[in-house]
Amino acid sequence: MLKEQKETAGGNELGGPLRYPHSCILWLQCDQEVLDHRLVSRVDTMLKQGLVQELINFHQLYNKDRLSIGAPHDYTTGIFQSIGFKEFHDFLMLNEEERESPEGKRLFQRGLEEMKLATRRYARKQLKWIRNRFLRRPNRPVPNVYGLDGTDPSQWDEKVLNRALSIVDSFMKGETPSIEPLSLENSLNNANNSEFCTVCRRVFIGRLQLEAHLNSKKHQKMERRVALAAPEQGVNLILK
Numbered sequence: 001m002l003k004e005q006k007e008t009a010g011g012n013e014l015g016g017p018l019r020y021p022h023s024c025i026l027w028l029q030c031d032q033e034v035l036d037h038r039l040v041s042r043v044d045t046m047l048k049q050g051l052v053q054e055l056i057n058f059h060q061l062y063n064k065d066r067l068s069i070g071a072p073h074d075y076t077t078g079i080f081q082s083i084g085f086k087e088f089h090d091f092l093m094l095n096e097e098e099r100e101s102p103e104g105k106r107l108f109q110r111g112l113e114e115m116k117l118a119t120r121r122y123a124r125k126q127l128k129w130i131r132n133r134f135l136r137r138p139n140r141p142v143p144n145v146y147g148l149d150g151t152d153p154s155q156w157d158e159k160v161l162n163r164a165l166s167i168v169d170s171f172m173k174g175e176t177p178s179i180e181p182l183s184l185e186n187s188l189n190n191a192n193n194s195e196f197c198t199v200c201r202r203v204f205i206g207r208l209q210l211e212a213h214l215n216s217k218k219h220q221k222m223e224r225r226v227a228l229a230a231p232e233q234g235v236n237l238i239l240k
């Protein structure tokens with residue numbers, strides 16, 4: 001199936017084409033430091049809302065049985081690989097009394113720090129995915145990505161909501177939004193020599209490559225497809 005996707009028009013070696021070629025992406029962004037801070041305080045909130053008891057209950061129900069019958073603990077499948085479980089393994093292996101001891105408290109604190117670290121790491125991984133998929137590899141069609149700055153919640157309406165509404169409104173009418181999309185980060189060889197096909201949203205190195213592309217079946221097919229797809233527009237919203 002993967003092979004089939006990659007060979008479909010609009011696909012490349014990394015994956016298949018977009019299911020909805022005529023889409024528009026709104027990317028809610030945030031200053032990295034502010035985001036890190038938010039992620040950490042979210043972990044603290046989870047703690048206040050009973051994270052520990054939840055972990056203990058879960059451990060009691062599932063992993064403990066596995067361990068008692070000699071099976072190894074398993075953090076590689078299902079819920080056990082989710083952030084916040086494996087980080088507390090050493091703590092969870094203690095009995096009730098040990099958990100209250102200084103050593104138990106130390107292990108818990110360590111789990112908490114590791115969970116915060118893992119959460120931040122995961123967020124970076126998501127950002128990297130978005131950049132790579134939509135902004136860094138323009139050798140297959142990608143929709144326009146509009147960045148909205150959600151760093152300051154007190155400016156939410158102005159910086160996020162109103163802009164998002166205006167972009168979507170123009171897009172639905174088939175007009176060009178007055179707000180510029182994020183530019184493609186050209187990681188392909190030499191940026192100075194690059195040519196861009198606006199229909200396929202692909203970058204080519206040199207004029208010759210572009211001309212060859214414009215005459216290709218792939219390009220002409222995409223041109224027809226974009227024209228056909230115009231009336232049924234999809235809007236994707238990426239939240240992080």
Ligand SMILES: [Zn+2]
Pocket residue numbers: 197198199200201202213214218219220222
């Ligand atoms: Zn093209």
